[in-house]
Amino acid sequence: MAALLLAVATALVSGQPSSAAGRPAAAVVPLGVPFLPAPYPLRVTIDSMVAVSLTVDKDVTIRLSDGTTRVTNKYTFTKLQIRSHMNVTQRADGHTVVIDVPNEGSLGGYDSAGKPETTTMWGTITNVCVRVLFKICGVQGLLDFFGSLIPLTAGAEDFSGDIYAIRTVDDHAALNSTDNPVHLPGTITVTTP
Numbered sequence: 001m002a003a004l005l006l007a008v009a010t011a012l013v014s015g016q017p018s019s020a021a022g023r024p025a026a027a028v029v030p031l032g033v034p035f036l037p038a039p040y041p042l043r044v045t046i047d048s049m050v051a052v053s054l055t056v057d058k059d060v061t062i063r064l065s066d067g068t069t070r071v072t073n074k075y076t077f078t079k080l081q082i083r084s085h086m087n088v089t090q091r092a093d094g095h096t097v098v099i100d101v102p103n104e105g106s107l108g109g110y111d112s113a114g115k116p117e118t119t120t121m122w123g124t125i126t127n128v129c130v131r132v133l134f135k136i137c138g139v140q141g142l143l144d145f146f147g148s149l150i151p152l153t154a155g156a157e158d159f160s161g162d163i164y165a166i167r168t169v170d171d172h173a174a175l176n177s178t179d180n181p182v183h184l185p186g187t188i189t190v191t192t193p
Helices: 002-009 140-147
Strands: 042-063 069-077 079-093 096-102 104-108 117-133 136-137 152-169 186-191
Touching: 042 117, 042 186, 069 104, 104 152, 117 140, 140 152
Parallel strands: none
Antiparallel strands: 042 069, 042 079, 042 152, 069 117, 079 096, 079 104, 096 186, 117 136, 117 152
């Protein structure tokens, strides 16, 4: 399931075309996977989550499988803990793929040797809410700003984003390691017209 999820999830995050007028072309960053993300972003929603050691690189250019590029954000964190309900939906070329995790799950964390795993997400966060004394929504601009300066660990609610790719790896795993950095107990559904 992890391999299928990676293949599906690699179609995430949306952005703007890299040919913005007056802007010099940025270098295209390879995603380090054996295939390119589809031009159809995944719609990711999470009811409640915690991102651990989140950093943000803004205006990163990625290449898609149709040869086009997108300027988007790159989010890197040690762990994404899903507290409740994650839904990933991709609609493309006459089919719909849905990954639904109804309860808890995680991407990344720490392996059995106590070393950090890494999750990277390329895309655009369209909404995120935080709760201080009360719930405050639409703070993704602040998240992007502060995450580009310092690593953040924060809980959030009502996350939604258009994502072109998600990659979770154990950078320190030995060849015989059975540690799996993806824990998404749920269902995968594919429908066609």
